[in-house]
Amino acid sequence: MTPPLGKDLLALEPLSADQIQLILDTAEPFKEISERHIKKVPTLRGATIVNLFFEASTRTRISFEFAEKRLSADTVNVASTGSSVSKGETLVDTARNLEAMRIDMVVIRHGASGAPAFLANRIESNVINAGDGTHEHPTQGLLDLLTLRDHYKKLKGLKVCIVGDVLHSRVARSNIWGLQKMGAEVAVCGPRSLLPSAIDDFGVRVFNRIDEAIQWADALNVLRLQLERMQLGYIPSLREYNRVFGVSRERLERAKREVLILHPGPMNRGVEIDSDVADGPFSVILDQVTNGVAIRMAVLYLLSGGKPELAEKAKGEA
Amino acid sequence: MADEIVELNEGTDGLVIVGIQRRGVQLAQRIVKLIVEREKVTVPQGALDITLYRDDLQTVGPRPVVGPTEIPVDIDGKHVVIVDDVLYTGRTVRAALDELADFGRPRRIALAVVIDRGGRELPIAPDVVGKKMDVTPGQRVDVFVEDLDGKDAVVLASRSG
Amino acid sequence: MHPEAAHSRTLILRGGRVVDPTQNRDEVADVAIVDGKIDAIGRGLAENGKRAGARGAGSPEVIDCSGLVVSPGFIDVHCHLREPGREEVETIATGAAAAAAGGFTAVCAMPNTDPVTDNQAAVGFVVRQSQRAGMARVYPIGAISLGQKGEVLAEFGEMVGAGAVAVSDDGKPVASAHLMRTALEYARTFNIPVADHCEEPTLARGGVMNEGVMSMKLGLKGIPDEAEEVMAIRDMLLARLTGGHIHLCHMSTKGSVELIRWGKQQGINVTAEVCPHHLSLTEDAVGNYDTHAKMNPPLRTAEDVEALRAAVKDGTIDVIATDHAPHHYDEKEREFADAPNGIVGLETALGVNITWLVKPGIIDLRTLIERMSCAPARVFHLPAGSLATGKPADVTVFDPAAEWKVDASKFRTKGRNTPYSGVTLMGRAHYTIVDGSVVYRKAH
Numbered sequence: 001m002t003p004p005l006g007k008d009l010l011a012l013e014p015l016s017a018d019q020i021q022l023i024l025d026t027a028e029p030f031k032e033i034s035e036r037h038i039k040k041v042p043t044l045r046g047a048t049i050v051n052l053f054f055e056a057s058t059r060t061r062i063s064f065e066f067a068e069k070r071l072s073a074d075t076v077n078v079a080s081t082g083s084s085v086s087k088g089e090t091l092v093d094t095a096r097n098l099e100a101m102r103i104d105m106v107v108i109r110h111g112a113s114g115a116p117a118f119l120a121n122r123i124e125s126n127v128i129n130a131g132d133g134t135h136e137h138p139t140q141g142l143l144d145l146l147t148l149r150d151h152y153k154k155l156k157g158l159k160v161c162i163v164g165d166v167l168h169s170r171v172a173r174s175n176i177w178g179l180q181k182m183g184a185e186v187a188v189c190g191p192r193s194l195l196p197s198a199i200d201d202f203g204v205r206v207f208n209r210i211d212e213a214i215q216w217a218d219a220l221n222v223l224r225l226q227l228e229r230m231q232l233g234y235i236p237s238l239r240e241y242n243r244v245f246g247v248s249r250e251r252l253e254r255a256k257r258e259v260l261i262l263h264p265g266p267m268n269r270g271v272e273i274d275s276d277v278a279d280g281p282f283s284v285i286l287d288q289v290t291n292g293v294a295i296r297m298a299v300l301y302l303l304s305g306g307k308p309e310l311a312e313k314a315k316g317e318a
Numbered sequence: 319m320a321d322e323i324v325e326l327n328e329g330t331d332g333l334v335i336v337g338i339q340r341r342g343v344q345l346a347q348r349i350v351k352l353i354v355e356r357e358k359v360t361v362p363q364g365a366l367d368i369t370l371y372r373d374d375l376q377t378v379g380p381r382p383v384v385g386p387t388e389i390p391v392d393i394d395g396k397h398v399v400i401v402d403d404v405l406y407t408g409r410t411v412r413a414a415l416d417e418l419a420d421f422g423r424p425r426r427i428a429l430a431v432v433i434d435r436g437g438r439e440l441p442i443a444p445d446v447v448g449k450k451m452d453v454t455p456g457q458r459v460d461v462f463v464e465d466l467d468g469k470d471a472v473v474l475a476s477r478s479g
Numbered sequence: 480m481h482p483e484a485a486h487s488r489t490l491i492l493r494g495g496r497v498v499d500p501t502q503n504r505d506e507v508a509d510v511a512i513v514d515g516k517i518d519a520i521g522r523g524l525a526e527n528g529k530r531a532g533a534r535g536a537g538s539p540e541v542i543d544c545s546g547l548v549v550s551p552g553f554i555d556v557h558c559h560l561r562e563p564g565r566e567e568v569e570t571i572a573t574g575a576a577a578a579a580a581g582g583f584t585a586v587c588a589m590p591n592t593d594p595v596t597d598n599q600a601a602v603g604f605v606v607r608q609s610q611r612a613g614m615a616r617v618y619p620i621g622a623i624s625l626g627q628k629g630e631v632l633a634e635f636g637e638m639v640g641a642g643a644v645a646v647s648d649d650g651k652p653v654a655s656a657h658l659m660r661t662a663l664e665y666a667r668t669f670n671i672p673v674a675d676h677c678e679e680p681t682l683a684r685g686g687v688m689n690e691g692v693m694s695m696k697l698g699l700k701g702i703p704d705e706a707e708e709v710m711a712i713r714d715m716l717l718a719r720l721t722g723g724h725i726h727l728c729h730m731s732t733k734g735s736v737e738l739i740r741w742g743k744q745q746g747i748n749v750t751a752e753v754c755p756h757h758l759s760l761t762e763d764a765v766g767n768y769d770t771h772a773k774m775n776p777p778l779r780t781a782e783d784v785e786a787l788r789a790a791v792k793d794g795t796i797d798v799i800a801t802d803h804a805p806h807h808y809d810e811k812e813r814e815f816a817d818a819p820n821g822i823v824g825l826e827t828a829l830g831v832n833i834t835w836l837v838k839p840g841i842i843d844l845r846t847l848i849e850r851m852s853c854a855p856a857r858v859f860h861l862p863a864g865s866l867a868t869g870k871p872a873d874v875t876v877f878d879p880a881a882e883w884k885v886d887a888s889k890f891r892t893k894g895r896n897t898p899y900s901g902v903t904l905m906g907r908a909h910y911t912i913v914d915g916s917v918v919y920r921k922a923h
Contacts, residue, residue: 037422041371043370090812113814113815173695198692202695
């Protein structure tokens, strides 16, 4: 039997292939709920979920909010910018306050790697990592896996290349661990200054040119290039980046077969990805968004297992 | 049972047969097939997974696996017949009723079960019953269907086994 | 002046294994201490108490050291005592007490206090606080630059006159090669070492742990080995240019060790130091974002640990120092990237060194004592570090085989930030004697 997921979902790296499979399989029936007229099931009725976003994010937060509301949970959004050092309240105090308010689940996005783990070790509530620093973004990794599986009907042996600033990308890391666990072959393509120096130790192929990556891959996961990288001396210019690494229609057409295009969003059109690719026939970017809600519902469902306190609350409505 | 269902509806108009996951789905398929044979009409068929509507989700341990739900037609104004293998406490049917309510407002909902073993905990009554059985709490009734279990059978056994 | 040092007192350490590398001594003997100085070492001194030069009334105090090792007092040339400025985290008094409990008879306190110890008044303050504490001696290290800003030289002469034994901007690197050059040249006037925290600021910027496999997994910005090595070689080349004495603080990489070997072969006046944690732990200790494994320079890989141990053995690394850096529990209780660097070390150093170096047979006790006492005294031109007759009676009496479990709540330092909590160590101080007075006695 697949071991239970535990209290929290903090990362994909520690999960087994079975556990990842469980989440992907559980997401399937949840897709259907979003197609219904009444997009709601009573599963998490009485549960309180806090979306604790220390970094601004519209799409991830909304996706989680839909997932929570469609499961009938009560949600509260807390947006807070800045690290605990610049703000008044430390993460420890935030954790204690949440505990005191008897929150059932916390969805946290934070600029510091390890912040969700920090929180999870200190409170009883379920903690879901919605992206921490450059560490992981597990639900994004999962929805990318689901999207690939929908299209190719399998993950084992699939060739996926992650393109762009892998060094600073939590989405890249979650994808690398998730894909490897499920038996896919992973490659990266980007300027060496934006790849982690230890990448070779992880069994990941490195392509220096995007054309080589396109020839090899079944799918490309194109990462957003943050514009600040230029200022910090990692790459010379956006123009050069686009010329050398940009995913364009011409390049894709030179591939021997169709290459699926994924992007975690938001996109810098014309930088890492051209518009006609993002909007083109090989793009599954919008499917990723749809799958995102289903994956997040599945994760919330799976983590919220068996807590008598929830039963008490629900009985109150009998 | 198929005949009784058609009789209850006074025909096949507006009839929708919905099986509850898992074995209810196979049984619903059989009933639809029988209706095709006898009435020469194909009635719409659906599948309902009630896991997310269970009233014991909050206390049961590891998450039960959620199966697919498929209601292919609009059920407003229709006569929906819920099909399940065993009727016991009635809680599964209650969950099914709640879930159907999220899909629309049928004119009528009826319940058809292969085995009614008594032991109701809610005011739920079946409209069509294959067989009534007296089963003590220390025993269990299992319905096996060919497509899933390799045989058609109803088996009464003691729980400890 | 230590309060207990009534000069009519005689102290005899009886029957311990006396290990003094400076005299090539390793034998069971008595050590007689008179007037705060080593008077004699030999057999039967306890019985001949009076004839060993006791003055004044009463018989000498005799401490039974059978089964224990008696060595020149340990000296920690690198620690942070936080006073002035952060007294809630440590004071010179609590730090000196912690040092004594760890078997240290002297420590050198780094100047990254608040305000920075960059002038004679500040240096004098540290000296006075040390005297008032009456525990391990605290020798101040003065700043290289005013405010440790890396711009203008501090007054080396005045600071040395007030008691400073070296200069350093530790906490920070000396980014400007020109300033390091002039510091090395100017320090020659006063015959003091210049101690550098080797970290190239732009390479290391934003880094919070070793750059490698762990940092990639944890999504934390890493500090590459080269950030240290680039500065180590720079400093040695400048020492060669100027004839000055460069002391390289807390070395942590295999590459640094290779460079130091080269430097010494070249005859450059370079000495180097390593910390117990870099001899015993790797980046794996960070585990699931454990801030008790966060320090600068960071814990590195098994390869680096091995190279450092070999360097301690062959003397490429002269000195083991603690880089004792207490922090308030609150400060370490936060997101990894935000937590301050540093762990305490005064009370665990002996245990860690014996457990990871002596017990597995990498070095013997004599070499350990050389690295923890004789060499520090030599490198920083301090009195003591030897049990020769006439030397100040700074003595450490320890049990090299005692096993004990680290309990941070019992530390004398105010800091509790140690990665060795709950770990069983081998080796513990029983008596710490400074200036002939027992400033620490292990409770039995």
